[in-house]
Amino acid sequence: MLSLRVGEAVGSCAVEPGEVGEDVVLACVGEPVRKLLRHPLPAVRIAALDAHLQHLRPHHEHAEAVHVERGDSLRKSLHRSEHVVNLLPSGVRRVLVVGVVNSLLQRLRERGIGYVACDRKGGRTEWDEPVITDAENALDDCDAVLASGMVLGSGTFHTLLDHARRTGQPLVFFAQTGSGILPHFLGDGVTAVSAEPYPFFWLDGGPSVLYRYSEVAS
Template structure:
Protein backbone atom coordinates (compact mmCIF):
# COMPACT_ATOMS: atom_id res chain seq x y z
CA UNK A 1 0.00 0.00 0.00
CA UNK A 2 1.26 3.46 -0.89
CA UNK A 3 1.75 5.26 2.44
CA UNK A 4 -0.42 8.24 1.51
CA UNK A 5 -2.48 7.92 -1.68
CA UNK A 6 -3.69 11.33 -2.77
CA UNK A 7 -6.88 10.24 -4.53
CA UNK A 8 -9.18 7.27 -5.00
CA UNK A 9 -7.52 6.60 -8.35
CA UNK A 10 -4.16 6.25 -6.59
CA UNK A 11 -5.80 3.95 -4.05
CA UNK A 12 -7.37 1.94 -6.89
CA UNK A 13 -3.96 1.53 -8.53
CA UNK A 14 -2.38 -0.04 -5.44
CA UNK A 15 -5.47 -2.18 -4.79
CA UNK A 16 -5.24 -3.46 -8.37
CA UNK A 17 -1.67 -4.49 -7.56
CA UNK A 18 -2.83 -6.52 -4.56
CA UNK A 19 -2.56 -4.04 -1.66
CA UNK A 20 -5.94 -5.18 -0.30
CA UNK A 21 -5.38 -8.89 -0.88
CA UNK A 22 -4.70 -11.23 -3.78
CA UNK A 23 -8.44 -11.90 -4.23
CA UNK A 24 -8.26 -9.05 -6.74
CA UNK A 25 -6.81 -11.56 -9.21
CA UNK A 26 -10.16 -13.35 -9.61
CA UNK A 27 -12.78 -10.87 -8.31
CA UNK A 28 -15.59 -10.04 -10.72
CA UNK A 29 -18.63 -7.79 -10.72
CA UNK A 30 -21.81 -9.86 -10.75
CA UNK A 31 -24.42 -7.08 -10.90
CA UNK A 32 -24.45 -3.49 -12.12
CA UNK A 33 -27.40 -1.13 -11.62
CA UNK A 34 -28.35 2.54 -11.59
CA UNK A 35 -30.61 4.05 -8.92
CA UNK A 36 -32.50 7.23 -9.81
CA UNK A 37 -34.19 9.16 -7.02
CA UNK A 38 -36.05 12.41 -6.58
CA UNK A 39 -37.18 13.77 -3.23
CA UNK A 40 -38.78 16.74 -1.54
CA UNK A 41 -39.27 16.18 2.16
CA UNK A 42 -42.65 17.19 3.58
CA UNK A 43 -42.41 20.77 4.85
CA UNK A 44 -39.31 21.60 2.80
CA UNK A 45 -39.38 24.15 -0.01
CA UNK A 46 -36.65 22.56 -2.13
CA UNK A 47 -36.07 19.08 -3.46
CA UNK A 48 -33.15 17.28 -5.01
CA UNK A 49 -32.34 14.24 -7.11
CA UNK A 50 -29.70 11.54 -7.04
CA UNK A 51 -28.38 9.13 -9.66
CA UNK A 52 -26.09 6.43 -8.29
CA UNK A 53 -24.12 3.71 -10.05
CA UNK A 54 -23.79 0.55 -7.96
CA UNK A 55 -21.74 -2.59 -8.61
CA UNK A 56 -21.86 -5.86 -6.69
CA UNK A 57 -18.81 -7.99 -5.88
CA UNK A 58 -19.61 -11.19 -3.98
CA UNK A 59 -21.86 -10.06 -1.05
CA UNK A 60 -20.89 -6.37 -1.21
CA UNK A 61 -22.28 -3.42 -3.17
CA UNK A 62 -20.17 -0.36 -3.96
CA UNK A 63 -21.54 2.93 -5.24
CA UNK A 64 -20.71 6.24 -6.88
CA UNK A 65 -23.10 9.13 -7.46
CA UNK A 66 -23.20 10.51 -11.00
CA UNK A 67 -24.82 13.38 -12.82
CA UNK A 68 -28.23 12.52 -14.32
CA UNK A 69 -27.77 11.08 -17.79
CA UNK A 70 -24.00 10.67 -17.42
CA UNK A 71 -24.02 6.89 -17.85
CA UNK A 72 -25.70 4.80 -20.53
CA UNK A 73 -27.64 1.65 -19.78
CA UNK A 74 -25.16 -0.27 -21.93
CA UNK A 75 -22.19 0.88 -19.87
CA UNK A 76 -23.87 -0.19 -16.63
CA UNK A 77 -24.85 -3.61 -18.00
CA UNK A 78 -21.36 -4.14 -19.47
CA UNK A 79 -19.90 -3.95 -15.96
CA UNK A 80 -21.65 -7.21 -15.03
CA UNK A 81 -19.20 -10.06 -15.42
CA UNK A 82 -16.17 -7.80 -15.78
CA UNK A 83 -13.03 -8.36 -13.66
CA UNK A 84 -12.70 -5.82 -10.85
CA UNK A 85 -9.04 -5.26 -11.72
CA UNK A 86 -10.11 -4.26 -15.24
CA UNK A 87 -12.81 -1.89 -13.97
CA UNK A 88 -10.33 -0.19 -11.62
CA UNK A 89 -8.73 1.14 -14.82
CA UNK A 90 -11.97 1.98 -16.62
CA UNK A 91 -12.21 5.25 -18.57
CA UNK A 92 -15.26 6.34 -16.55
CA UNK A 93 -14.36 7.56 -13.06
CA UNK A 94 -17.71 6.49 -11.60
CA UNK A 95 -17.05 2.90 -12.68
CA UNK A 96 -13.57 2.98 -11.13
CA UNK A 97 -14.90 4.29 -7.82
CA UNK A 98 -17.90 1.92 -7.64
CA UNK A 99 -15.70 -1.10 -8.43
CA UNK A 100 -13.10 -0.05 -5.86
CA UNK A 101 -15.82 0.56 -3.29
CA UNK A 102 -17.45 -2.83 -3.85
CA UNK A 103 -14.17 -4.74 -3.69
CA UNK A 104 -13.00 -3.01 -0.51
CA UNK A 105 -16.41 -3.46 1.12
CA UNK A 106 -16.17 -7.17 0.39
CA UNK A 107 -12.64 -7.46 1.74
CA UNK A 108 -13.11 -5.10 4.72
CA UNK A 109 -16.80 -4.99 5.73
CA UNK A 110 -17.97 -1.96 7.69
CA UNK A 111 -19.53 -4.15 10.36
CA UNK A 112 -16.09 -5.48 11.35
CA UNK A 113 -14.25 -2.16 11.51
CA UNK A 114 -16.62 0.68 12.43
CA UNK A 115 -19.32 1.72 14.86
CA UNK A 116 -22.78 0.93 13.54
CA UNK A 117 -25.47 3.58 14.00
CA UNK A 118 -29.04 2.61 13.15
CA UNK A 119 -31.17 5.27 11.50
CA UNK A 120 -34.58 4.38 12.89
CA UNK A 121 -37.72 4.06 10.81
CA UNK A 122 -39.55 7.26 9.94
CA UNK A 123 -40.52 9.69 7.21
CA UNK A 124 -37.90 10.76 4.69
CA UNK A 125 -37.32 13.97 6.66
CA UNK A 126 -37.10 12.20 10.03
CA UNK A 127 -34.52 9.78 8.69
CA UNK A 128 -32.58 12.56 6.99
CA UNK A 129 -32.37 14.50 10.25
CA UNK A 130 -31.30 11.38 12.18
CA UNK A 131 -28.50 10.75 9.74
CA UNK A 132 -27.49 14.41 9.86
CA UNK A 133 -27.21 14.31 13.66
CA UNK A 134 -24.84 11.35 13.44
CA UNK A 135 -22.74 13.03 10.74
CA UNK A 136 -22.45 16.39 12.50
CA UNK A 137 -21.41 14.67 15.74
CA UNK A 138 -18.19 13.59 13.98
CA UNK A 139 -16.94 17.19 14.02
CA UNK A 140 -14.49 17.85 16.85
CA UNK A 141 -15.47 20.07 19.79
CA UNK A 142 -14.82 23.77 19.44
CA UNK A 143 -15.43 24.05 15.71
CA UNK A 144 -16.74 27.52 14.90
CA UNK A 145 -17.05 27.62 11.11
CA UNK A 146 -17.42 24.66 8.77
CA UNK A 147 -17.02 24.44 5.02
CA UNK A 148 -19.84 22.16 3.88
CA UNK A 149 -19.18 20.64 0.45
CA UNK A 150 -22.24 18.97 -1.02
CA UNK A 151 -25.19 20.81 0.46
CA UNK A 152 -27.71 18.72 2.42
CA UNK A 153 -30.20 20.96 4.18
CA UNK A 154 -30.66 18.54 7.09
CA UNK A 155 -26.93 18.80 7.84
CA UNK A 156 -27.15 22.58 7.75
CA UNK A 157 -30.15 22.46 10.09
CA UNK A 158 -28.20 20.40 12.62
CA UNK A 159 -25.24 22.80 12.41
CA UNK A 160 -27.59 25.76 12.94
CA UNK A 161 -29.07 24.05 16.01
CA UNK A 162 -25.56 23.68 17.45
CA UNK A 163 -24.72 27.32 16.75
CA UNK A 164 -21.98 26.40 14.26
CA UNK A 165 -21.44 28.81 11.38
CA UNK A 166 -21.00 27.30 7.93
CA UNK A 167 -20.15 28.08 4.33
CA UNK A 168 -22.24 25.95 1.95
CA UNK A 169 -20.64 24.87 -1.33
CA UNK A 170 -22.01 22.75 -4.15
CA UNK A 171 -21.19 22.56 -7.84
CA UNK A 172 -24.84 23.23 -8.67
CA UNK A 173 -24.89 26.54 -6.74
CA UNK A 174 -28.30 28.01 -5.84
CA UNK A 175 -29.57 28.69 -2.32
CA UNK A 176 -30.04 26.75 0.89
CA UNK A 177 -33.44 26.18 2.46
CA UNK A 178 -32.86 29.43 4.38
CA UNK A 179 -32.05 31.52 1.30
CA UNK A 180 -28.28 31.52 1.81
CA UNK A 181 -26.19 31.60 -1.38
CA UNK A 182 -24.34 28.37 -2.15
CA UNK A 183 -20.79 28.81 -3.39
CA UNK A 184 -19.43 26.71 -6.24
CA UNK A 185 -15.65 26.90 -5.65
CA UNK A 186 -14.91 24.98 -2.46
CA UNK A 187 -11.14 25.35 -2.48
CA UNK A 188 -11.41 29.14 -2.60
CA UNK A 189 -13.30 29.03 0.72
CA UNK A 190 -11.35 26.40 2.66
CA UNK A 191 -8.91 28.84 4.28
CA UNK A 192 -11.80 30.70 5.91
CA UNK A 193 -13.05 27.67 7.88
CA UNK A 194 -11.63 25.66 10.75
CA UNK A 195 -13.15 22.31 9.66
CA UNK A 196 -14.54 20.67 6.53
CA UNK A 197 -17.63 18.49 6.19
CA UNK A 198 -17.77 17.00 2.69
CA UNK A 199 -19.90 14.58 0.74
CA UNK A 200 -18.26 11.47 -0.64
CA UNK A 201 -19.18 12.87 -4.05
CA UNK A 202 -16.01 14.97 -3.89
CA UNK A 203 -14.18 11.75 -4.79
CA UNK A 204 -15.55 11.87 -8.32
CA UNK A 205 -15.30 15.59 -9.00
CA UNK A 206 -11.60 16.37 -8.68
CA UNK A 207 -12.12 18.22 -5.39
CA UNK A 208 -10.87 15.43 -3.14
CA UNK A 209 -7.12 15.51 -3.97
CA UNK A 210 -6.57 19.25 -3.27
CA UNK A 211 -8.89 19.10 -0.26
CA UNK A 212 -7.02 16.11 1.16
CA UNK A 213 -3.66 17.80 0.56
CA UNK A 214 -4.85 20.98 2.30
CA UNK A 215 -6.07 19.08 5.37
CA UNK A 216 -2.89 17.01 5.55
CA UNK A 217 -0.79 20.17 5.39
CA UNK A 218 -2.82 22.26 7.85
CA UNK A 219 -4.15 19.56 10.17
CA UNK A 220 -7.66 20.91 9.60
CA UNK A 221 -10.36 18.35 10.51
CA UNK A 222 -11.95 16.71 7.46
CA UNK A 223 -15.12 14.66 8.03
CA UNK A 224 -16.80 12.90 5.13
CA UNK A 225 -20.38 11.68 4.78
CA UNK A 226 -20.15 9.02 2.12
CA UNK A 227 -22.58 7.03 0.08
CA UNK A 228 -20.15 7.35 -2.82
CA UNK A 229 -17.02 5.39 -1.93
CA UNK A 230 -18.19 4.54 1.58
CA UNK A 231 -15.74 1.62 1.89
CA UNK A 232 -12.88 3.36 0.06
CA UNK A 233 -12.75 6.71 1.85
CA UNK A 234 -12.10 5.18 5.33
CA UNK A 235 -8.70 4.09 3.97
CA UNK A 236 -7.70 7.77 4.31
CA UNK A 237 -8.53 7.93 8.03
CA UNK A 238 -5.50 9.26 9.88
CA UNK A 239 -3.97 10.47 6.62
CA UNK A 240 -5.81 13.74 6.06
CA UNK A 241 -9.30 12.46 6.90
CA UNK A 242 -10.38 12.56 10.55
CA UNK A 243 -13.80 10.88 10.29
CA UNK A 244 -16.13 9.15 7.84
CA UNK A 245 -19.84 8.48 8.08
CA UNK A 246 -20.04 5.51 5.72
CA UNK A 247 -23.44 4.60 4.31
CA UNK A 248 -23.53 1.52 2.08
CA UNK A 249 -26.35 0.66 -0.29
CA UNK A 250 -29.33 0.56 0.32
CA UNK A 251 -29.28 4.18 1.47
CA UNK A 252 -31.58 5.70 4.08
CA UNK A 253 -33.76 7.37 1.45
CA UNK A 254 -34.69 4.04 -0.17
CA UNK A 255 -36.45 2.51 2.83
CA UNK A 256 -38.74 3.86 5.53
CA UNK A 257 -37.59 1.16 7.96
CA UNK A 258 -34.34 0.99 9.96
CA UNK A 259 -31.12 1.39 7.97
CA UNK A 260 -27.48 1.42 9.03
CA UNK A 261 -24.58 3.83 8.74
CA UNK A 262 -21.05 3.23 10.05
CA UNK A 263 -18.79 5.75 11.75
CA UNK A 264 -15.02 5.77 11.45
CA UNK A 265 -13.00 8.31 13.41
CA UNK A 266 -9.57 9.10 14.80
CA UNK A 267 -11.19 10.49 17.96
CA UNK A 268 -13.71 9.28 20.58
CA UNK A 269 -17.21 9.49 19.13
CA UNK A 270 -20.35 11.02 20.54
CA UNK A 271 -23.05 8.45 21.18
CA UNK A 272 -26.07 9.35 19.04
CA UNK A 273 -27.96 6.05 19.15
Protein backbone atom coordinates in the same frame (compact mmCIF):
# COMPACT_ATOMS: atom_id res chain seq x y z
CA MET B 1 -26.26 6.60 -8.60
CA LEU B 2 -24.13 3.84 -10.15
CA SER B 3 -23.80 0.76 -7.93
CA LEU B 4 -21.73 -2.37 -8.57
CA ARG B 5 -21.61 -5.55 -6.51
CA VAL B 6 -18.58 -7.65 -5.58
CA GLY B 7 -19.63 -10.70 -3.59
CA GLU B 8 -21.94 -9.41 -0.88
CA ALA B 9 -20.56 -5.86 -1.03
CA VAL B 10 -22.13 -3.06 -3.09
CA GLY B 11 -20.05 -0.04 -4.06
CA SER B 12 -21.51 3.19 -5.36
CA CYS B 13 -20.71 6.45 -7.08
CA ALA B 14 -23.13 9.33 -7.59
CA VAL B 15 -23.54 10.40 -11.21
CA GLU B 16 -25.50 13.10 -12.99
CA PRO B 17 -28.54 12.06 -15.07
CA GLY B 18 -27.36 10.71 -18.43
CA GLU B 19 -23.71 10.61 -17.36
CA VAL B 20 -23.56 6.79 -17.41
CA GLY B 21 -25.68 5.06 -20.02
CA GLU B 22 -27.45 1.74 -19.73
CA ASP B 23 -24.96 0.21 -22.16
CA VAL B 24 -22.11 1.01 -19.77
CA VAL B 25 -23.89 -0.59 -16.83
CA LEU B 26 -24.74 -3.73 -18.77
CA ALA B 27 -21.16 -4.03 -19.98
CA CYS B 28 -19.96 -4.11 -16.36
CA VAL B 29 -22.02 -7.17 -15.48
CA GLY B 30 -19.84 -10.21 -14.88
CA GLU B 31 -16.57 -8.37 -15.54
CA PRO B 32 -13.64 -8.99 -13.16
CA VAL B 33 -12.81 -6.25 -10.70
CA ARG B 34 -9.32 -5.79 -12.15
CA LYS B 35 -10.88 -4.79 -15.48
CA LEU B 36 -13.43 -2.43 -13.93
CA LEU B 37 -10.68 -0.67 -11.98
CA ARG B 38 -9.19 0.29 -15.36
CA HIS B 39 -12.47 1.44 -16.88
CA PRO B 40 -12.30 4.75 -18.79
CA LEU B 41 -15.17 6.25 -16.75
CA PRO B 42 -14.20 7.47 -13.25
CA ALA B 43 -17.64 6.61 -11.87
CA VAL B 44 -17.19 2.94 -12.80
CA ARG B 45 -13.70 2.85 -11.29
CA ILE B 46 -14.91 4.45 -8.05
CA ALA B 47 -17.93 2.15 -7.68
CA ALA B 48 -15.79 -0.91 -8.42
CA LEU B 49 -13.09 0.11 -5.95
CA ASP B 50 -15.72 0.92 -3.34
CA ALA B 51 -17.27 -2.55 -3.69
CA HIS B 52 -13.88 -4.28 -3.75
CA LEU B 53 -12.68 -2.59 -0.56
CA GLN B 54 -15.95 -3.26 1.26
CA HIS B 55 -15.66 -6.90 0.21
CA LEU B 56 -12.15 -7.08 1.66
CA ARG B 57 -12.88 -4.98 4.75
CA PRO B 58 -16.60 -5.06 5.66
CA HIS B 59 -17.87 -2.05 7.58
CA HIS B 60 -19.46 -4.09 10.34
CA GLU B 61 -16.07 -5.55 11.30
CA HIS B 62 -14.24 -2.24 11.61
CA ALA B 63 -16.64 0.57 12.49
CA GLU B 64 -19.29 1.63 14.98
CA ALA B 65 -22.75 0.77 13.66
CA VAL B 66 -25.41 3.38 14.41
CA HIS B 67 -29.08 3.06 13.54
CA VAL B 68 -31.27 5.57 11.78
CA GLU B 69 -34.86 5.32 12.95
CA ARG B 70 -37.67 4.37 10.62
CA GLY B 71 -39.77 7.18 9.13
CA ASP B 72 -40.21 9.28 6.04
CA SER B 73 -37.21 10.67 4.15
CA LEU B 74 -37.15 13.96 6.10
CA ARG B 75 -37.25 12.29 9.50
CA LYS B 76 -34.53 9.82 8.53
CA SER B 77 -32.39 12.57 6.99
CA LEU B 78 -32.57 14.62 10.18
CA HIS B 79 -31.65 11.61 12.29
CA ARG B 80 -28.75 10.75 9.99
CA SER B 81 -27.49 14.32 10.07
CA GLU B 82 -27.31 14.24 13.85
CA HIS B 83 -24.96 11.24 13.71
CA VAL B 84 -22.86 12.93 11.02
CA VAL B 85 -22.50 16.28 12.79
CA ASN B 86 -21.50 14.46 15.98
CA LEU B 87 -18.30 13.43 14.19
CA LEU B 88 -17.07 17.04 14.07
CA PRO B 89 -14.51 17.79 16.78
CA SER B 90 -15.60 20.03 19.63
CA GLY B 91 -14.67 23.67 19.30
CA VAL B 92 -15.33 23.91 15.58
CA ARG B 93 -16.88 27.29 14.84
CA ARG B 94 -17.18 27.55 11.05
CA VAL B 95 -17.52 24.60 8.67
CA LEU B 96 -17.17 24.37 4.92
CA VAL B 97 -19.99 22.02 3.88
CA VAL B 98 -19.23 20.52 0.47
CA GLY B 99 -22.31 18.84 -0.96
CA VAL B 100 -25.29 20.71 0.44
CA VAL B 101 -27.80 18.71 2.49
CA ASN B 102 -30.26 20.98 4.25
CA SER B 103 -30.71 18.62 7.20
CA LEU B 104 -26.97 18.86 7.93
CA LEU B 105 -27.11 22.64 7.75
CA GLN B 106 -30.08 22.61 10.14
CA ARG B 107 -28.11 20.58 12.70
CA LEU B 108 -25.18 22.98 12.44
CA ARG B 109 -27.53 25.94 12.92
CA GLU B 110 -29.05 24.29 16.01
CA ARG B 111 -25.58 24.01 17.53
CA GLY B 112 -24.61 27.57 16.71
CA ILE B 113 -21.90 26.46 14.27
CA GLY B 114 -21.36 28.74 11.30
CA TYR B 115 -20.92 27.32 7.82
CA VAL B 116 -20.22 28.04 4.19
CA ALA B 117 -22.45 26.01 1.87
CA CYS B 118 -20.73 24.71 -1.27
CA ASP B 119 -22.11 22.65 -4.14
CA ARG B 120 -21.15 22.55 -7.79
CA LYS B 121 -24.80 23.20 -8.69
CA GLY B 122 -24.82 26.50 -6.78
CA GLY B 123 -28.18 28.01 -5.85
CA ARG B 124 -29.55 28.92 -2.42
CA THR B 125 -30.04 27.01 0.81
CA GLU B 126 -33.40 26.49 2.52
CA TRP B 127 -32.62 29.68 4.49
CA ASP B 128 -31.93 31.64 1.27
CA GLU B 129 -28.18 31.66 1.79
CA PRO B 130 -25.89 31.61 -1.26
CA VAL B 131 -24.32 28.28 -2.21
CA ILE B 132 -20.82 28.78 -3.56
CA THR B 133 -19.39 26.52 -6.27
CA ASP B 134 -15.64 26.76 -5.55
CA ALA B 135 -14.61 24.92 -2.38
CA GLU B 136 -10.91 25.78 -2.63
CA ASN B 137 -11.45 29.52 -2.26
CA ALA B 138 -13.42 29.04 0.98
CA LEU B 139 -11.04 26.68 2.78
CA ASP B 140 -9.06 29.37 4.54
CA ASP B 141 -12.23 30.98 5.91
CA CYS B 142 -13.29 27.83 7.79
CA ASP B 143 -11.74 25.73 10.55
CA ALA B 144 -13.21 22.36 9.43
CA VAL B 145 -14.63 20.66 6.35
CA LEU B 146 -17.69 18.42 6.20
CA ALA B 147 -17.89 16.86 2.75
CA SER B 148 -19.97 14.40 0.80
CA GLY B 149 -18.29 11.32 -0.65
CA MET B 150 -19.43 12.67 -4.02
CA VAL B 151 -16.22 14.73 -4.10
CA LEU B 152 -14.45 11.53 -5.17
CA GLY B 153 -16.18 11.78 -8.51
CA SER B 154 -16.20 15.56 -8.85
CA GLY B 155 -12.43 16.05 -8.67
CA THR B 156 -12.52 17.99 -5.38
CA PHE B 157 -11.29 15.20 -3.11
CA HIS B 158 -7.56 15.80 -3.47
CA THR B 159 -7.98 19.55 -2.94
CA LEU B 160 -9.71 18.92 0.40
CA LEU B 161 -7.30 16.16 1.42
CA ASP B 162 -4.19 18.20 0.60
CA HIS B 163 -5.54 21.13 2.61
CA ALA B 164 -6.26 18.93 5.63
CA ARG B 165 -2.82 17.33 5.47
CA ARG B 166 -1.13 20.71 5.19
CA THR B 167 -3.09 22.55 7.89
CA GLY B 168 -4.20 19.77 10.21
CA GLN B 169 -7.78 21.05 10.08
CA PRO B 170 -10.54 18.45 10.57
CA LEU B 171 -11.89 16.77 7.43
CA VAL B 172 -15.07 14.73 7.97
CA PHE B 173 -16.96 12.81 5.29
CA PHE B 174 -20.54 11.63 5.00
CA ALA B 175 -20.33 9.01 2.30
CA GLN B 176 -22.69 7.03 0.16
CA THR B 177 -20.30 7.38 -2.75
CA GLY B 178 -17.04 5.75 -1.72
CA SER B 179 -18.11 4.61 1.73
CA GLY B 180 -15.54 1.81 1.55
CA ILE B 181 -12.80 4.02 0.10
CA LEU B 182 -12.68 7.03 2.41
CA PRO B 183 -12.02 5.17 5.71
CA HIS B 184 -8.64 4.15 4.29
CA PHE B 185 -7.53 7.80 4.60
CA LEU B 186 -8.21 8.01 8.34
CA GLY B 187 -5.21 9.50 10.08
CA ASP B 188 -3.80 10.62 6.73
CA GLY B 189 -5.81 13.80 6.34
CA VAL B 190 -9.28 12.42 7.11
CA THR B 191 -10.58 12.85 10.66
CA ALA B 192 -13.81 10.82 10.52
CA VAL B 193 -16.23 9.15 8.12
CA SER B 194 -19.92 8.40 8.28
CA ALA B 195 -20.09 5.49 5.84
CA GLU B 196 -23.47 4.61 4.39
CA PRO B 197 -23.33 1.68 2.01
CA TYR B 198 -26.20 0.54 -0.16
CA PRO B 199 -29.17 0.37 0.54
CA PHE B 200 -29.30 4.09 1.37
CA PHE B 201 -31.59 5.62 3.99
CA TRP B 202 -33.93 7.23 1.47
CA LEU B 203 -34.78 3.98 -0.36
CA ASP B 204 -37.36 2.83 2.19
CA GLY B 205 -39.06 3.90 5.39
CA GLY B 206 -37.57 1.19 7.57
CA PRO B 207 -34.54 1.50 9.87
CA SER B 208 -31.11 2.02 8.31
CA VAL B 209 -27.53 1.54 9.46
CA LEU B 210 -24.58 3.94 9.26
CA TYR B 211 -21.00 3.03 10.10
CA ARG B 212 -18.93 5.66 11.85
CA TYR B 213 -15.15 5.72 11.65
CA SER B 214 -12.85 8.08 13.52
CA GLU B 215 -9.11 8.42 13.99
CA VAL B 216 -9.46 7.28 17.60
CA ALA B 217 -11.58 4.22 16.76
CA SER B 218 -9.47 3.17 13.80
